[in-house]
Amino acid sequence: MRRGILLALAGGASLAAARTIDYDYDFKPVAVSGGGYITGIVGHPTEKDLLYTRTDIGGTYRWDARGDQWIPLNDFIGAEDENLMGTESIALDPTDPDRLYLAQGRYLSSDNTAFFVSEDRGETFEVYPAPFLMGANELGRNNGERLAVNPFKPEELWMGTRTAGLMKSEDRARTWTNVTNFPDAATNGIGIFFVIFDPENEGTIYVGVGVPNGLYYTTNSGETWESVPGQPTEWDSSVLVFPNETQPLSTGPQPMKAVLASNGALYVTFADAPGPYGATYGGVYAYNTTSAEWANITPNADNSYPAPFANQSFPAGGFCGLSVDAKDPNTLVVVSLDRDPGPALDSIYLSHDGGRSWKDVSQLSTPPGSGGYWGHPIEDAAFKDGTPVPWLSFNWGPQWGGYGAPSPVRGLAKFGWWMTAVLIDPSNSDHVLYGTGATIWATDNLSRADKNRSPDWYIQAQGIEESVALAMASPNGGPSHLLTGLGDINGYRYDDLDVPQPMFDLPVFSNLNALDWAGQKPRTIIRAGPCGHNYTDGCGLAAHSVDGGSTWTKFTTCIPGVEVGTPNPGVIAIDASGKHIVWSSAMTTYWPALQAITSRTNESGPYSTTDLGKTWVSPTGFNAQTPNISADRVQPGTFYSFTDKNWYLSRDGGLSYRSFKAKDVGLPVYPGAVPIANFNRGGEIWLALGDLGVYHTQNFGRRWTRITGRGVAARHLTIGAGARRSSKPALFIVGKAATHGPLSQDGVYRSDDNGKTWVRVNDEEHQYGGVAMIQGDPRVYGRVYLGTGGRGIVYADIKKGKP
Ligand SMILES: *[C@@H]1O[C@H](CO)[C@@H](O)[C@H](O)[C@H]1NC(C)=O
Ligand SMILES: *[C@@H]1O[C@H](CO)[C@@H](O)[C@H](O)[C@H]1NC(C)=O
Ligand SMILES: *[C@@H]1O[C@H](CO)[C@@H](O)[C@H](O)[C@H]1NC(C)=O
Ligand SMILES: *[C@@H]1O[C@H](CO)[C@@H](O)[C@H](O)[C@H]1NC(C)=O
Ligand SMILES: *[C@@H]1O[C@H](CO)[C@@H](O)[C@H](O)[C@H]1NC(C)=O
Ligand SMILES: *[C@@H]1O[C@H](CO)[C@@H](O)[C@H](O)[C@H]1NC(C)=O
Ligand SMILES: *[C@@H]1O[C@H](CO)[C@@H](O)[C@H](O)[C@H]1NC(C)=O
Ligand SMILES: *[C@@H]1O[C@H](CO)[C@@H](O)[C@H](O)[C@H]1NC(C)=O
Numbered sequence: 001m002r003r004g005i006l007l008a009l010a011g012g013a014s015l016a017a018a019r020t021i022d023y024d025y026d027f028k029p030v031a032v033s034g035g036g037y038i039t040g041i042v043g044h045p046t047e048k049d050l051l052y053t054r055t056d057i058g059g060t061y062r063w064d065a066r067g068d069q070w071i072p073l074n075d076f077i078g079a080e081d082e083n084l085m086g087t088e089s090i091a092l093d094p095t096d097p098d099r100l101y102l103a104q105g106r107y108l109s110s111d112n113t114a115f116f117v118s119e120d121r122g123e124t125f126e127v128y129p130a131p132f133l134m135g136a137n138e139l140g141r142n143n144g145e146r147l148a149v150n151p152f153k154p155e156e157l158w159m160g161t162r163t164a165g166l167m168k169s170e171d172r173a174r175t176w177t178n179v180t181n182f183p184d185a186a187t188n189g190i191g192i193f194f195v196i197f198d199p200e201n202e203g204t205i206y207v208g209v210g211v212p213n214g215l216y217y218t219t220n221s222g223e224t225w226e227s228v229p230g231q232p233t234e235w236d237s238s239v240l241v242f243p244n245e246t247q248p249l250s251t252g253p254q255p256m257k258a259v260l261a262s263n264g265a266l267y268v269t270f271a272d273a274p275g276p277y278g279a280t281y282g283g284v285y286a287y288n289t290t291s292a293e294w295a296n297i298t299p300n301a302d303n304s305y306p307a308p309f310a311n312q313s314f315p316a317g318g319f320c321g322l323s324v325d326a327k328d329p330n331t332l333v334v335v336s337l338d339r340d341p342g343p344a345l346d347s348i349y350l351s352h353d354g355g356r357s358w359k360d361v362s363q364l365s366t367p368p369g370s371g372g373y374w375g376h377p378i379e380d381a382a383f384k385d386g387t388p389v390p391w392l393s394f395n396w397g398p399q400w401g402g403y404g405a406p407s408p409v410r411g412l413a414k415f416g417w418w419m420t421a422v423l424i425d426p427s428n429s430d431h432v433l434y435g436t437g438a439t440i441w442a443t444d445n446l447s448r449a450d451k452n453r454s455p456d457w458y459i460q461a462q463g464i465e466e467s468v469a470l471a472m473a474s475p476n477g478g479p480s481h482l483l484t485g486l487g488d489i490n491g492y493r494y495d496d497l498d499v500p501q502p503m504f505d506l507p508v509f510s511n512l513n514a515l516d517w518a519g520q521k522p523r524t525i526i527r528a529g530p531c532g533h534n535y536t537d538g539c540g541l542a543a544h545s546v547d548g549g550s551t552w553t554k555f556t557t558c559i560p561g562v563e564v565g566t567p568n569p570g571v572i573a574i575d576a577s578g579k580h581i582v583w584s585s586a587m588t589t590y591w592p593a594l595q596a597i598t599s600r601t602n603e604s605g606p607y608s609t610t611d612l613g614k615t616w617v618s619p620t621g622f623n624a625q626t627p628n629i630s631a632d633r634v635q636p637g638t639f640y641s642f643t644d645k646n647w648y649l650s651r652d653g654g655l656s657y658r659s660f661k662a663k664d665v666g667l668p669v670y671p672g673a674v675p676i677a678n679f680n681r682g683g684e685i686w687l688a689l690g691d692l693g694v695y696h697t698q699n700f701g702r703r704w705t706r707i708t709g710r711g712v713a714a715r716h717l718t719i720g721a722g723a724r725r726s727s728k729p730a731l732f733i734v735g736k737a738a739t740h741g742p743l744s745q746d747g748v749y750r751s752d753d754n755g756k757t758w759v760r761v762n763d764e765e766h767q768y769g770g771v772a773m774i775q776g777d778p779r780v781y782g783r784v785y786l787g788t789g790g791r792g793i794v795y796a797d798i799k800k801g802k803p
Helices: 079-084 361-364 389-395 446-451 592-598
Strands: 027-028 039-043 051-055 060-064 069-072 085-091 096-104 112-120 126-129 147-149 157-160 166-169 192-197 205-209 214-219 254-260 264-269 282-288 293-296 318-324 331-338 348-351 358-359 376-377 412-414 422-424 432-435 440-443 457-459 469-473 482-486 491-494 514-518 521-528 539-545 553-555 573-574 580-586 607-610 628-631 639-643 647-648 658-661 685-688 694-697 713-720 731-736 747-751 771-776 785-790 795-796
Touching: 039 085, 039 422, 039 432, 039 694, 051 085, 096 539, 112 293, 112 694, 157 192, 192 580, 205 254, 214 361, 264 331, 331 422, 348 361, 358 361, 361 592, 389 412, 422 647, 446 539, 469 514, 469 771, 469 785, 482 514, 482 521, 482 795, 573 628, 580 628, 685 713, 685 731, 731 771, 747 771, 747 785
Parallel strands: 085 147, 282 318, 318 422, 514 573, 713 771
Antiparallel strands: 027 795, 039 051, 051 060, 060 069, 085 096, 096 112, 112 126, 147 157, 157 166, 192 205, 205 214, 254 264, 264 282, 264 318, 282 293, 318 331, 331 348, 348 358, 376 412, 422 432, 432 440, 440 457, 469 482, 482 491, 514 521, 521 539, 539 553, 573 580, 580 607, 628 639, 639 647, 647 658, 685 694, 713 731, 731 747, 771 785, 785 795
């Protein structure tokens, strides 16, 4: 349905005919499929195919079996609530499949936390502010579930919190009270990992605190609590294979996850650190809740097949991932944690006898000759319908800082790391899903492992998009409409926005912070980002391609001040001819939450080069360290910067700049902004100046005019193909387009008449926790790419049939 035509009135002008038509939009993900850490997968105990996945920064998803994809449930979260775009825990109501409870909040540093409560499987939610902190992207996010529904009183929920102890709600998560008699509130930021109701015995609850001796239970609904007797409190000396080199990080095993099976066995995984990284020791135990006896069922050389890989040269890691077959209490899978960096990587183990013996499913699934680096043949990295997910190869590049993604074995996609979310589908014992730091793998033939064969694996992550956009570019020619740079997983060239693409080839970056294309040679592109590998034959932090991103050449040297270990090498721009490149290490930070990890020590530049970094020249007339640099798309050798209240213009490839005081060229006093140059007209540029609106020049910045009226605030700006019969490109901003009415809401807006009138592009259902980057498409009218901080990149197109 078409919304009403809305006008932003310029300076109180009378109602003119709207020149920007308000079309409805379609929003679709630019497909990565995963792209980040899967923290939990849960299945409803009675309703077939009702599965949910939680993520640390990208909210929660529901499996849509008919549509063969995951449906995002949290996209209505606005920019001001960005912290809510992370799910600390999911609880399902065993008595009512329609009810869903989500505990939302990413960081302990924010008190913006909430419960999302749904009666329709997440189609709609009531949102209740939570009276305690959450940490969906903090240490220990791999454990749980912290939140649970009492099966005997489904309006009652309990939650093991990080900083507030054990909490209880009797009104479906609206209000909460402290269970003050719980013996260990563990208000240390890690807190209480799980709450498990015994569905057979009303009043019996098991609670796991992330500390040694952390298991407690009650049989009288919490009136009194006992420590679970006999729980392992000492490290089994046989697992301490390197006692001198590496001691366990905790004085005793700490519970991570637990499942109470229908035969009364409480299976518990243990580790010495909360995870998902840093665990060095752990184990798996089963507690007979009838006899109060414990059994150590940790997979080891004596009870697992194939035998563990012998060449392990570091502690064996902990255990976390755990799932029990709903149909057979003796069938379970457990997953080791942090056996990285290999060889003998993390394994998924399967048992049919309550943990007395195990099959190492990871090892059985790996083709021979991997040397302990378990992996799937890269051809298996595909959806069930055969669509490949080729980026999961990580191009077999060198390991990068702290992120164990690339497999050293060419041809294998790493079997996984951080495989803490694992689920035997309650309605299909052969269907198992496991999350990794990047995606979800699944099989429909787990039982093939019983015959010592590999199950058939595929990717079941379609619809989940949880990456962080760091850079986008849309060239006006060449094979692809979109180039992307993402947090943690390098960058991509999209020949088809709807299917996952190969990752940019070596050098692979752990983040891709900057991208640009040459305005008159759109297949010539450059990129920059941190790279932990110390290349001896060039600078691994920037690369150049002349074939639209298929093959890449490293720069000969990095600019001064940038080297291996530089967490953000800054911005890079290429002139229209593709000959001149400018690099400045001053970084842009779109995501405040990322500031900590990208904080940097060396700022340097800008420098220019014409020989791919054999030589770098420091320019005359401009030595401000700024991310606000860009190139003209038509005039060769032309670079711009609006920085420190000055307009800078270089016409000689960045060797020298002329500077103009802002007020002398009609610009307001403003710290700076990225100049946005027209892709088919030299010297035409726009600047988004926040509350001061949008400024425009047609003569290389010698004279600027404010083109927006009162009430237009533009934090970011981009341009795209103009409307039919229009010589003007479409403008898009992130911000507001009026002082009152619907256009006063923060959002993404489009103008087809160079800023006079605006319409809203995204609606309240499509906010993604905030859109901080936008990119127009020079070849598709109306299209805008929305870069989010946890929901990847979304492309918004005018609905078909509305030209
Ligand atoms: C709840 O009670 C525990 C134990 O008395 C205490 O440590 C914790 O701080 C309390 N939480 C809140 C939010 O008051
Ligand atoms: C470990 O330390 C103990 C006591 O310090 C020592 O006796 C033993 O030889 C050491 N073992 C190894 C493998 O270094
Ligand atoms: C638990 O112990 C009881 C009593 O010894 C026994 O009957 C039962 O089979 C045990 N359960 C499991 C799951 O081993
Ligand atoms: C790895 O272990 C095998 C035997 O299990 C042995 O033959 C081989 O030499 C070992 N490799 C290294 C690098 O230690
Ligand atoms: C694995 O399961 C799928 C889906 O049920 C089936 O199509 C396929 O034939 C099975 N493969 C084997 C080797 O059993
Ligand atoms: C990178 O390698 C070069 C040459 O081997 C060496 O001089 C330099 O110290 C290394 N830098 C880092 C950060 O490892
Ligand atoms: C980075 O900055 C520090 C402190 O200013 C300086 O000592 C060092 O030389 C710089 N590093 C490079 C590679 O320029
Ligand atoms: C760069 O532009 C941003 C706004 O886009 C502004 O906040 C920042 O102060 C500018 N920095 C410089 C050094 O110009």
